[in-house]
Amino acid sequence: MRSGRHYRQHGAASLYAVLAVIGLAIAGFLAIGNLPSSAPDEAASEGVSFEVVDGAHRELDGSPALALAFSLPLDAKGENDKFLQVLEMPAATPQRVRAPADEASEDEAAETEAAESASASTSRAAADTTLDGGKPVAGAWVVGENPRLLFFPHIKPQTRYVVRVAPGLTARNGSKLAGEVRFSIRTAAVAPAFYFSSRGMVLPAAQNGGLPVTTVNVPEVDIQFLRVKPEQLARFLEKVIAGPAHNGAARSAADGDGESTGEDDGPYFAARNRLQGAVSSWDLDQMHKLTTSAFVGRFLTEQTPNRRAVTFIPVESIPALRQPGVYVAVMSQPNRFREDYQTTYFYVSDLGLHLRQYPNSGGDAYVSSLTDGQARAGVEVSWIDAAGKTLLRAETDRDGRAAFAERPSAARLLMARKGEQMSLITLKERVLSATLREIPDGVW
Structure with a gap:
C-alpha cells in the first residue's frame, strides 16, 4: 500500500512538473510575441539611404522647438548631440527704398513684413545657411515619439536659427549620414x-x-x-x-x-x-x-x-x-x-448618476460616489419635465438604487440630489459625464 501510494504521489508530481514546463513554454511564447519588434521598421528601411528630409519649426510638449525629419529612425540613446549644432543668427535689418509720398504702399509693406516675420520659414540655400555671426545655442536634442523626428526645444519665437548636421550621425540600423546638411529655420511668433x-x-x-x-x-x-x-x-x-x-x-x-x-x-x-x-x-x-x-x-x-x-x-x-x-x-x-x-x-458634484432604461417600462437609477465609487444611499432621484416640475421621485437604497416602475412620458431630465450635491442626465442624449443607455428587458 505504501509503495502504491508513493507511486501515485510520484506520478502526480511528474504530471505537475510536465504541466508547469508546458505553462512556462506557453508563457514564454506569448511574452516573446508581445515584445516590441523592430522587424517592421527594418523591413521598411531596407534599401533606404539615411538622409535629413526636412527642418522646421514645430512644438514639443506645448513649447516651440526646432525639428529635423530623417528618412530612417534614430536611436534615442545614441550620441546625436555630437553631430548637431544650433546657432542663433542676428536679426536682419533689410534696407528698403520707399517713395515718401506713397504712405499707403509703405503701410502695406510694413504689414507684409510683419506677417512674414511672424510666420515660420525654412531654407537650405547656401546664402541663408552661412554660420557667420551666429551665436551657438546650448541645449539637447530629443528623439520624438516618432523616431524619425529630432527636436531641439526651448527656443525663441520670431528668431532665425541655423542648424548644422555633421556627417557621421548614425541611424538606429547603423546607417550613417554621408554629408553635411544645413537648415535656416525662422521660428514663428507664438500668438496669445x-x-x-x-x-x-x-x-x-x-x-x-x-x-x-x-x-x-x-x-x-x-x-x-x-x-x-x-x-x-x-x-x-x-x-x-x-x-x-x-x-x-x-x-x-x-x-x-x-x-x-x-x-x-x-x-x-x-x-x-x-x-x-x-x-x-x-x-x-x-x-x-x-x-x-x-x-x-x-x-x-x-x-x-x-x-x-x-x-x-x-x-x-x-x-x-x-x-x-x-x-x-x-x-x-x-x-x-x-x-x-x-x-x-x-x-x-460627488454623485455619479447612471440610468438603465427598459423598453415599454420603467428604469433603475444608480448613484455612487465619484470619490470612492461606493453606492450612495438616501439620494433623491427625480424625473423633471421641461417646465422644471418634478413628476416622480424616489430615494436610493443602500445599494444606491432607485427603482421606477414607469418613466413619466413628459420627463426631460433625471436629477439626483443630496444636500449640496447634484447630478443629472438629459433624456435626449448623453450629458456631461453621466451615462444613459437602453438595454433589453431583463438584461442586467
Missing part, C-alpha cells in the same frame, strides 16, 4: 491663446484642481460665471446640450435689437451654440432668460512665456459658486473686445 481645456464636464467635488484653462502668453483672464435658473434647467439642457437640428428659420425671427420674438429660436440656438469653445456674443445673449450672473472675476494664469500651460480655476473655493446647479463659464482676455467668447459649462 486661451480656452477651456474641457468642454462640458462634471468636476468631482473635493478632488479636482478646479476648472482647467489652457493659455499661451495670456497672463490673466476674465471669467463670468452664469448659474442656470433651477426652473429653467430642463429647458437649458434640452436647448443647449440636446437640442434639435437647425431648421434655418429661427435667426430671421429675431427682432431689431437681436432678441428673439418667440420660442422657435430654440432650434437655431441649439444648433449654433453647444456652449463649447468660441461662442458668439449674440448666442450668449440668448441665454439671459435661462441664467443669472453668479460671479465675475479676474484670474492669474501660468506665466511661462511661449508655452502652453494649464491653470485650474478654484471654483469650489468661491462662495458664490457653492450653490448646487449647472454653471456656464464665459471667458475673455482683459482689455480685448472680440465677437466670440470662450465658453464651457460644468457642475461640481
Whole structure:
C-alpha cells in the first residue's frame, strides 16, 4: 500500500512538473510575441539611404522647438548631440527704398513684413545657411515619439536659427549620414491663446484642481460665471446640450435689437451654440432668460512665456459658486473686445448618476460616489419635465438604487440630489459625464 501510494504521489508530481514546463513554454511564447519588434521598421528601411528630409519649426510638449525629419529612425540613446549644432543668427535689418509720398504702399509693406516675420520659414540655400555671426545655442536634442523626428526645444519665437548636421550621425540600423546638411529655420511668433481645456464636464467635488484653462502668453483672464435658473434647467439642457437640428428659420425671427420674438429660436440656438469653445456674443445673449450672473472675476494664469500651460480655476473655493446647479463659464482676455467668447459649462458634484432604461417600462437609477465609487444611499432621484416640475421621485437604497416602475412620458431630465450635491442626465442624449443607455428587458 505504501509503495502504491508513493507511486501515485510520484506520478502526480511528474504530471505537475510536465504541466508547469508546458505553462512556462506557453508563457514564454506569448511574452516573446508581445515584445516590441523592430522587424517592421527594418523591413521598411531596407534599401533606404539615411538622409535629413526636412527642418522646421514645430512644438514639443506645448513649447516651440526646432525639428529635423530623417528618412530612417534614430536611436534615442545614441550620441546625436555630437553631430548637431544650433546657432542663433542676428536679426536682419533689410534696407528698403520707399517713395515718401506713397504712405499707403509703405503701410502695406510694413504689414507684409510683419506677417512674414511672424510666420515660420525654412531654407537650405547656401546664402541663408552661412554660420557667420551666429551665436551657438546650448541645449539637447530629443528623439520624438516618432523616431524619425529630432527636436531641439526651448527656443525663441520670431528668431532665425541655423542648424548644422555633421556627417557621421548614425541611424538606429547603423546607417550613417554621408554629408553635411544645413537648415535656416525662422521660428514663428507664438500668438496669445486661451480656452477651456474641457468642454462640458462634471468636476468631482473635493478632488479636482478646479476648472482647467489652457493659455499661451495670456497672463490673466476674465471669467463670468452664469448659474442656470433651477426652473429653467430642463429647458437649458434640452436647448443647449440636446437640442434639435437647425431648421434655418429661427435667426430671421429675431427682432431689431437681436432678441428673439418667440420660442422657435430654440432650434437655431441649439444648433449654433453647444456652449463649447468660441461662442458668439449674440448666442450668449440668448441665454439671459435661462441664467443669472453668479460671479465675475479676474484670474492669474501660468506665466511661462511661449508655452502652453494649464491653470485650474478654484471654483469650489468661491462662495458664490457653492450653490448646487449647472454653471456656464464665459471667458475673455482683459482689455480685448472680440465677437466670440470662450465658453464651457460644468457642475461640481460627488454623485455619479447612471440610468438603465427598459423598453415599454420603467428604469433603475444608480448613484455612487465619484470619490470612492461606493453606492450612495438616501439620494433623491427625480424625473423633471421641461417646465422644471418634478413628476416622480424616489430615494436610493443602500445599494444606491432607485427603482421606477414607469418613466413619466413628459420627463426631460433625471436629477439626483443630496444636500449640496447634484447630478443629472438629459433624456435626449448623453450629458456631461453621466451615462444613459437602453438595454433589453431583463438584461442586467
